[in-house]
Amino acid sequence: MRFFKALTFIMLMGLVSVSMTGCDASKIIDVISKVAEGVQKAIPAVKEVINTVSNALPQNTDTATNNNTATTNNEQAANNNANVTITSAGDDEDVGNTTTTNNVTANTTNSTSTAQQARIASSIRSLLGSTSFRGADVDGGNLACAKVVSTALKNAGVLSRVQLNCDAVVSDLRAVGWQRVNVPPYQEGDVVTWTTSRGPGRHIGIIVKQGNTFQAISNSSSERTPRVHSINYMPITQVLRKV
Amino acid sequence: MRKATVTLMAIFMFAFAGPAFCNWEIPFGQEKTQVGITAPVHAEDMPVGPGSYRAHGSDIWVLDSVKGRVLCFGADNKISQEVAFPALGKDFILTDFALQLGENGEVKAVATIDMRAKEIVVAGLDGKEIRRIKAGNMMQLDEIDIDRNGQVYVGDYAAASIAVFSADGTALRNIPWQASGFAVDSSNNLHMLSYAEGSGHALVTIGADGKEVARHEIGMAEMQNPRIWAVKDSGECLVSMVPPSGDPSKQKLMLFSADGKAAGSADFSNPYYINRYIAASKDNVWLVKADYLKAPGEPVKFDSLSLAK
Numbered sequence: 311m312r313f314f315k316a317l318t319f320i321m322l323m324g325l326v327s328v329s330m331t332g333c334d335a336s337k338i339i340d341v342i343s344k345v346a347e348g349v350q351k352a353i354p355a356v357k358e359v360i361n362t363v364s365n366a367l368p369q370n371t372d373t374a375t376n377n378n379t380a381t382t383n384n385e386q387a388a389n390n391n392a393n394v395t396i397t398s399a400g401d402d403e404d405v406g407n408t409t410t411t412n413n414v415t416a417n418t419t420n421s422t423s424t425a426q427q428a429r430i431a432s433s434i435r436s437l438l439g440s441t442s443f444r445g446a447d448v449d450g451g452n453l454a455c456a457k458v459v460s461t462a463l464k465n466a467g468v469l470s471r472v473q474l475n476c477d478a479v480v481s482d483l484r485a486v487g488w489q490r491v492n493v494p495p496y497q498e499g500d501v502v503t504w505t506t507s508r509g510p511g512r513h514i515g516i517i518v519k520q521g522n523t524f525q526a527i528s529n530s531s532s533e534r535t536p537r538v539h540s541i542n543y544m545p546i547t548q549v550l551r552k553v
Numbered sequence: 554m555r556k557a558t559v560t561l562m563a564i565f566m567f568a569f570a571g572p573a574f575c576n577w578e579i580p581f582g583q584e585k586t587q588v589g590i591t592a593p594v595h596a597e598d599m600p601v602g603p604g605s606y607r608a609h610g611s612d613i614w615v616l617d618s619v620k621g622r623v624l625c626f627g628a629d630n631k632i633s634q635e636v637a638f639p640a641l642g643k644d645f646i647l648t649d650f651a652l653q654l655g656e657n658g659e660v661k662a663v664a665t666i667d668m669r670a671k672e673i674v675v676a677g678l679d680g681k682e683i684r685r686i687k688a689g690n691m692m693q694l695d696e697i698d699i700d701r702n703g704q705v706y707v708g709d710y711a712a713a714s715i716a717v718f719s720a721d722g723t724a725l726r727n728i729p730w731q732a733s734g735f736a737v738d739s740s741n742n743l744h745m746l747s748y749a750e751g752s753g754h755a756l757v758t759i760g761a762d763g764k765e766v767a768r769h770e771i772g773m774a775e776m777q778n779p780r781i782w783a784v785k786d787s788g789e790c791l792v793s794m795v796p797p798s799g800d801p802s803k804q805k806l807m808l809f810s811a812d813g814k815a816a817g818s819a820d821f822s823n824p825y826y827i828n829r830y831i832a833a834s835k836d837n838v839w840l841v842k843a844d845y846l847k848a849p850g851e852p853v854k855f856d857s858l859s860l861a862k
Contacts, residue, residue, distance in 0.1 A: 493801050507846060520713050520732045522753075522754065522776075523778050524778055542825070546801050
């Protein structure tokens with residue numbers, strides 16, 4: 311009985327320690343092992359308790375290992391996904407078309423889209439730092455994201471008009487064959503929308519590449535000019551690409 | 554006897570486990586001990602909270618972007634240092650900060666960048682201005698680090714370069730950069746990443762004089778968005794990358810030895826609205842765990858990342 315009381319007390323203290331330390335299992339197990347070893351040497355009388363604690367340690371380690379395995383499995387599952395997959399974002403998308411496309415067509419399409427992506431990226435880069443998006447139509451630069459993106463797309467020859475809201479830009483892109491894709495991997499020239507506190511797809515930008523770093527250019531409301539920033543600075547709603 | 558032993562063990566567990574792993578919780582609010590948060594006001598609807606976090610020893614340092622200051626929280630979660638940046642302009646935008654270390658590794662100054670004013674401000678721990686550098690020719694001021702001699706490095710995503718300023722504020726040079734992070738080591742070397750089609754990524758070390766002193770290929774061409782967060786005295790570098798497929802917010806944090814060998818890794822999901830969210834001290838790596846959209850309801854917390862081999 312005394313033994314069980316003691317064991318319960320140790321486990322409770324262990325739990326308290328875990329809660330105080332941010333639940334870093336491996337480090338906590340390290341500490342517990344060190345303490346157990348020290349006491350084992352000093353007081354043979356508590357060998358029984360220490361053995362019990364030692365017996366408990368492999369179980370914890372197993373749990374940690376299992377967690378790691380689960381993570382690895384998730385990674386593998388993710389890696390098994392196709393690099394770029396057309397998803398069913400809307401009723402107008404035809405997923406089946408990608409599987410029937412022959413290689414020659416695909417290659418031609420790829421080189422065409424690569425050239426187009428480069429044009430788009432170059433076009434949006436040319437707007438960096440611009441003060442041209444501060445008119446009354448965009449609330450002095452506060453609501454200029456759609457105008458910035460559609461201007462860049464128009465200048466790159468992708469769209470034929472400038473739009474003032476994100477949904478309209480996305481709609482125009484879909485009308486010329488752009489579709490939602492899974493990311494990563496990212497590609498230069500992708501159009502990205504973000505979820506803001508007002509809802510999904512309320513902010514829009516274009517992905518650019520520097521080395522192997524993919525960032526986005528979008529209008530900054532606070533600075534009232536387009537700027538480069540991390541793609542992941544807000545939750546991504548969707549990424550559109552000419553497939 | 555057993556009771557005494559068990560008590561002793563419990564005390565040991567507390568003594569070892571408590572101070573060894575810090576458990577910071579940083580609340581939002583108006584009080585001096587709280588960090589500022591601004592609810593989304595612009596069309597982007599991005600909340601503004603602390604933009605950058607750095608760890609040093611058993612302390613976490615926080616850039617309080619709203620209140621224009623840096624706070625240091627000790628292992629006991631109490632504020633041990635506050636540095637208010639002097640004479641910031643109207644509507645300042647503080648995106649990053651850096652700690653200038655002294656000869657013995659102690660923090661002796663802090664530096665920040667004001668994106669709106671295009672200024673770099675270096676202040677002593679007493680809050681007195683040491684240096685103010687005008688960087689009007691830069692397009693954006695996104696990341697900053699400072700070496701032990703006071704030489705300042707500022708990354709510009711738009712210009713894809715790092716601007717280097719001497720301790721007296723003189724513009725020295727621009728280093729081409731792929732917007733993939735950088736860090737300064739205790740020997741005043743700059744560490745950055747370089748990517749080339751075919752060979753993949755490389756760790757590049759540049760001396761304080763601007764000359765390249767080392768380059769180690771690490772490959773991993775399939776990984777995107779590399780960012781170097783910190784470099785240890787041993788030369789080990791902490792680098793995050795986005796795997797070729799999966800959830801866009803999922804990243805892999807990797808430790809590379811000084812010669813570019815992978816020495817450990819951990820998976821993590823990045824928080825939003827924060828520029829610098831990985832904080833590394835000599836022995837620990839912390840991931841900022843915060844959702845600024847839920848502020849001030851939920852404080853900033855930190856997850857310890859173990860880099861498994």
